[in-house]
Amino acid sequence: MTAAVDAGVHIEPLSGWTGALISGVNLSAPLAGNEIEAIRRALLQWKVVFFRGQTLDHAQQIAFGEQFGEVTPGHPYEGDTAPAGFPEIHTVSPAAYDQRYGAGYRKKQGANGPGWHADVTPLINPPSHSILRAEVVPPFGGDTQFSNVAAAYQGLSAPLRALIDGLRAEHRFGANFAAERSSEKIGEHVRTNPLASIHPVVRVHPESGERVLYVNPSFTRQIVDLSPRESRHLLDLLFEELARPEYTVRFKWEPGSVAFWDNRAVLHLAPRDVEHLGHDRVLHRITLAGDVPVGVDGRESESISGARFGAA
Numbered sequence: 526m527t528a529a530v531d532a533g534v535h536i537e538p539l540s541g542w543t544g545a546l547i548s549g550v551n552l553s554a555p556l557a558g559n560e561i562e563a564i565r566r567a568l569l570q571w572k573v574v575f576f577r578g579q580t581l582d583h584a585q586q587i588a589f590g591e592q593f594g595e596v597t598p599g600h601p602y603e604g605d606t607a608p609a610g611f612p613e614i615h616t617v618s619p620a621a622y623d624q625r626y627g628a629g630y631r632k633k634q635g636a637n638g639p640g641w642h643a644d645v646t647p648l649i650n651p652p653s654h655s656i657l658r659a660e661v662v663p664p665f666g667g668d669t670q671f672s673n674v675a676a677a678y679q680g681l682s683a684p685l686r687a688l689i690d691g692l693r694a695e696h697r698f699g700a701n702f703a704a705e706r707s708s709e710k711i712g713e714h715v716r717t718n719p720l721a722s723i724h725p726v727v728r729v730h731p732e733s734g735e736r737v738l739y740v741n742p743s744f745t746r747q748i749v750d751l752s753p754r755e756s757r758h759l760l761d762l763l764f765e766e767l768a769r770p771e772y773t774v775r776f777k778w779e780p781g782s783v784a785f786w787d788n789r790a791v792l793h794l795a796p797r798d799v800e801h802l803g804h805d806r807v808l809h810r811i812t813l814a815g816d817v818p819v820g821v822d823g824r825e826s827e828s829i830s831g832a833r834f835g836a837a
């Protein structure tokens with residue numbers, strides 16, 4: 526596929542469905558209105574966009590995000606490892622996860638298979654977008670993968686789409702390894718401050734109007750109104766579909782790389798291939814406040830537990 530230029534912004538698609546590399550913009554300075562609109566259009570089409578060679582500090586990353594929406598706190602759980610003075614920053618690194626959730630958390634994350642997810646879907650209004658910036662990257666490995674869940678939905682047969690269009694599912698923080706039974710910090714978090722919502726299995730994207738598959742193996746616990754066995758089988762099928770290689774792109778990080786994705790249209794998969802090598806990997810994420818999902822029938826999601834997630 527060839528690159529395009531939109532309002533002076535270069536957009537180079539990286540796969541047939543998912544991801545585009547954007548060049549010709551400096552994210553550390555305020556963007557022109559037409560640059561913001563070009564990035565928004567690229568996000569709507571490609572679901573995740575990448576930038577290379579950016580020199581952002583925490584404040585500049587937050588200022589970049591504010592041009593696209595309301596920047597939230599780094600994560601809904603208290604006691605976070607946000608850098609001093611920047612509650613909006615969620616640092617992604619093995620050390621930060623161990624401090625935040627307990628040393629066993631990372632091992633258990635894979636208990637339910639690959640941890641494809643959109644950020645914090647147990648919230649009633651999960652973040653619309655995430656912006657992740659690389660500070661320290663391993664010499665090899667540590668790539669992040671993304672999968673286009675609008676394409677995954679369209680790839681299903683019409684009768685299956687008709688079935689799931691009417692279903693809803695519970696999303697719960699820690700669902701993939703029954704974290705509420707954990708003796709580590711993660712157990713304490715989910716027992717004292719559980720986060721759970723019922724979302725449509727098929728969400729209508731608020732900007733594009735596309736239908737997207739809105740379940741993920743990290744947070745979706747069960748489809749409501751189905752028997753546990755029916756729910757398990759159907760979720761397994763959907764989890765397999767949403768990770769089909771043709772819907773994915775794999776991004777290799779360099780220091781100064783930035784990924785900007787739409788959590789309402791793409792899932793991502795954090796790498797598990799570098800920890801055994803002992804390489805450092807430190808990235809910083811911010812998220813933009815999202816709206817309450819709406820299903821094909823026009824019904825909004827319902828909160829089971831947890832407050833709306835807004836500006837820091």
Ligand code: SIN
Nearest residue numbers: 617669794795796810
């Ligand atoms: C995340 O899940 O937001 C982090 C992704 C990554 O570590 O690549």
